[in-house]
Structure formats: C-alpha cells, structure tokens
Amino acid sequence: MSDKSMIICRCEEVTYEELIETAEKHKCSARELKLRTRAGMGYCGGRTCRNMVESIPRQYLPNKEQLGLVTLKYQPPIRPVHFGDLGGDET
Amino acid sequence: MTNDVIIIGAGPAGLSAAITCAKHGMNVVVIDEYYKPGGRLLGQLYEEPDGSWWNGIKESDKLYNQAINSGVQLKLSVPVINIERQGTEWNVFTNMETLQANNLLVATGAAESPAPVPGWTLPGVMSVGAAQVMTNVQRVKPGEKGIIIGVNVLSAAIAQELKLANISVESMTLPKINSMNHDYAIPKNVVNSLLHVSHLSPSPIIKIGSNLMKYKLINKLALKFYPNKGIKMWDIPIQLKKAVTQIYGTDKVEGVTIANVDDYGQIIPKSEKSIEVDFVCISGGLYPLAELAAIAGCPFYMIEELGGYVPLHNERMETPLSGLFVAGNITGIEGAKVAAAQGTVAGLSIVNNTLNSAFEFELEEAIKQVRIIREENPIQFHPHIQNGRKKMQKYWNEYFANNQESFII
Amino acid sequence: MSQRIKYHPLLEDYKDGKNITFIFNSEEYIGIEGDTIASALLVNGIRTLRYHEETGTPHGLYCNIGQCFECRVNVNHQQGVRACITPIEDGMVIKSQDVLPTPVKDWREKHDK
C-alpha cells in the first residue's frame, strides 16, 4: 500500500490522494472539501480525521492567517441516534 | 424537573466542579457516556517528581466517592447528543431523555489526533490512549509485541506504562512524512519540541529531553549526533531518525516496514526493513473535544499552545453564553491536576453567580490555585501553555470590548 | 491471543470476577465480569469487530474510549453499539456489521436527487 492510498477518514475510507487532488483542483475550503469527498462526514462525526482534513486546504490557500475567531461547524446529534432510543422501545 | 447544574463529563474537571457545587447545596447531575467515572484520569500512571506514583484509578475513586457523598447524581453510559438554550434554561439531550438546568458545565476533555501511516486501518493498530486504557483499566494486553509511532509526552508516558505491564515495545519512532504531519514527522521539529520541555523536572519525556541535552552541543548538532539505533528510555529505543513507512498484514497487523530518514524526514533509499509486531500504537497528540460548545454557538479561537480550537472563556471558566461554563481539557490540553483545579473554579463560579457574588474571595483563590498547579505540574503537553492562556484572556477582553453587551442571553 | 494482566508492579492485582458467557458471530465465548465487549473479545484473540459497510475491509478497536466508533457492533439487535464502552453481559448476542447488500453510495446515487 502506498502513501496515496493511505486512508485518512476511516469511517468513509477517503484516501489521502483523493483529498489532496480535490483540494488542489478546487482550491476549496475545508467545508467544501468535506462535502466533495465525504471525509469527516461519516459515523463518528469527524472526531478522528477532522484536524487532518482541515489542514489540507490550508496548504493550498494563499491566505494562511485566517486562524482567529471562528464559529466551528458541528451538527447535532453528535452521536448517532437510533429510532429505538428516541421512541423508548426496542426495535 | 430543573436541576441547578448539569455537568457533561465525569473526568477530573467535571467531578471536581460537581463536588464544589454539591457542597454548596446545589442539586447536581453529572452525565458521562463512559461506563466508569474518572474520564481519562483512569488510565494514568506516572512517577511524580518526589518519586511517588500518580495512580489514576485511585484518584478517580477518590473523586467519585467525594461526589457521591456530597449528593451528586451520576449518570454513566449516557451520551449527550445535543445541547440547546431555551429561555433561561439549558436543555441537555441524551439518547434517553432530555434534562434541564440553569447552569451547564461542558467538561468533555480531549481527543487524540492520529499520526496515520499506510495500513493504519488494520485491526491491531490503535491510538496510544487505547493501549493505555486496555492495559491499565481493562487489564488486557493490547498485544504481545508492539511499536509506537509518534514521539511526544503522551506516547512516552504510555510506553512506560506498557513496559510496567510487561508488554514488549520494539521502539518508539516517527511516522513517514506527508504534507499534514511536518510537526511530528520531521526529526528536527520533534527534537526541538522535546528539547523545549526538558527544563521541567522528571516527566518521562524529560528523560529523553535531558538525554538529548548531552548531544545538544549546539542545538542543531543534537540530531547529527543522535544515534541511528536511538537512545533508550526504560529499555525502549527512541528512534528519531527512523520512520514507519507502512503497516502490513492481511486481516490484522503482522508487522511494520521501517526506514532510516534524514534530518528533514526524507526516506533514505534502500534502508527499509521489516519488523514483526502484533500491535501498533499511533500518536499525533491531543486536541480539545469541544463539539458540544460548538453546537451551543460558542465562539472559538485557534490557539496552538492549547492544542487547537478552544471555546472562548475567561479565568472564571465562563463562556460568553450565559449559564454555559467550560473546564478541563476542553479549554486546552494540560494534565489532570490542572483540569481538576479548573473544575473547582467552574464550580465556584456557578455557586457565586447563583448566590449574588457571595463567593468572590473563594473564587479568586481557586483561580490562583490553577496558576500554581500549572507551574508545578510535572506533565506539560505544550511548553508554551502559559502563552496560550494569555492569548485566550486577550481574546476574551477584545471580544467584550467589541461586543458592548455583556453575555449573550 | 492477548493475555490478561493479573499482576502489576504498581496497580492492584486483577480480581477475577464471575465468568460471563456471550455469543459473537454465532460462536460462544467467555469473558469476565468487568470486561467491555472489546476487551472480552481481545482476550479471546479477536481483533476484527466489523467489516466496512462498502469495502468489506476488517476494522477493529481504535480509540478504546468511545470517540471513533470504529468498534461498533450489533448487540441484541441494537445497531451501532460501541464495543469499547459497553460492559459485557451474560447472554449478550453480538454480531459484526458486514458489507451492506445495497451500498449506501449506490442507494444515494439512485435516491438522492
């Protein structure tokens, strides 16, 4: 297995190569990179790969000093919920 | 029923806050998705400067007993999935029920960053923290013989813990370089960060640090004279001039390929060798786990010294959202003692806000205590933690200078 | 097979609890009270907890503290249970998640218009 096929997002099995190529081609934000590749959008909510995925677009963005105040985007629920849990009865 | 206080996270920060609030007569519920109380304190085991051992299981027991005896209600194995403000109350959604409180403390701690290497999704590859917990908490060997990828304070502490449990560790070494991992894959950068913590007394990494000092003739030369086979720490070679290029195996780890690298992390051709191991630990450091504060709408700042994006807060552990507090590693990566001291501050802050500032003095004292413990702490994850804390305070002041209103209601 | 750490130079000796019998992928195993599903399987030499829903690659425990969801299994018909933070119980029926018959991707392509 080479570097390129190295998986970054374990949930969606998105590779390093896919991320780098997408970032290079679209010069996009981290958010767009996620939407395009599905990296960080899997079952775990990006807890493992988030930092790596966010670091990639920074390499291609001309303005690196955008680090100040941000509103982090996270979507509830932050843990997957099953219908049984909410309804109170087993499915 | 509305509780006075809900605390998310039963680690040292959350439990200390709970004890403080309960002792002042407040009605407190602590929620944690883990099945035992103590958070990441549970797995910890290291030597203090005075030669005694910090035993995380015992420390967790102490906190737990104090909490229960002060009347804290603890809900374990319950994940919080969302929080939302409604009027003057916070709604806390779990997978079972929704709870309400006027004060909410988010003390969700930290998460591990990986140091990925090709093959790292094979069963048998785990984060270094996973091996720590399997060894010290579940008391099952993660494997017979392993290798640790990523050399930092956390991985060095855990290497020693594996050794204590009689688990063989082949070596600690670096991951193969890629465009995301320069901080921890380039030998020069790793040596620099190790040297920076070497003025602190005897935490494990310090031992590597002071060993390195011997080679430190001039800082730059440190690496030049660093032996290829590594310097040994508790009999484990720390190899800063090697990197794992691949983890192999068919349906589980069978071994790793390791190569020599130059000072800049570039692989030296034809130096690759394979080593048989049955488990691999990887470590890219820790970052604050702040997802719930993000959902609540808290503003965030990227502060490298604190380990990543941190929710805006002041020394009283308040956030700009009224009734929302943070404490522990969610505010920056530090050891458990600092987290506990911050928890006490958050608890007193909640008590003080509820009881018309009657505890101003105690609160000031508790804040001083955090600073003292921070200075004395043998385990420091970032050498410039104090700078990080100062930056956060500056951001807080600026935020309130720009936003005329006080708290966001 | 991974061993249990009974004696430790600094921590208390491991106390053998009561045996717990459980089923994993139709085979019977024995764990000890106090184990998580993940630790009980590991002492039994099992590292693969599931197969990726699309590619079928084996996945095992990764963070061991409930953060990465790599260890999710099906427990008594409940999906997505984290093996690393769920204590093992007598009679538990645990199943590995396997490749989905209709991969989510294909399904999405057809239906997500």
Ligand SMILES: Cc1cc2nc3c(=O)[nH]c(=O)nc-3n(C[C@H](O)[C@H](O)[C@H](O)COP(=O)(O)OP(=O)(O)OC[C@H]3O[C@@H](n4cnc5c(N)ncnc54)[C@H](O)[C@@H]3O)c2cc1C
């Ligand atoms: C894997 C790992 C290993 C570490 N090892 C060491 C070490 O050896 N030495 C050292 O000094 N420091 C170590 N640390 C740093 C550690 O974070 C601090 O020492 C200290 O434990 C922080 O305390 P805390 O109370 O802020 O958070 P924690 O102790 O992490 O407690 C946070 C708690 O919140 C719970 N939680 C999080 N999110 C949710 C949710 N959505 N719903 C319900 N519950 C939730 C978690 O289950 C956890 O129990 C480690 C950290 C990690 C992540």
Ligand code: FES
């Ligand atoms: S191994 Fe990460 S959630 Fe269980």
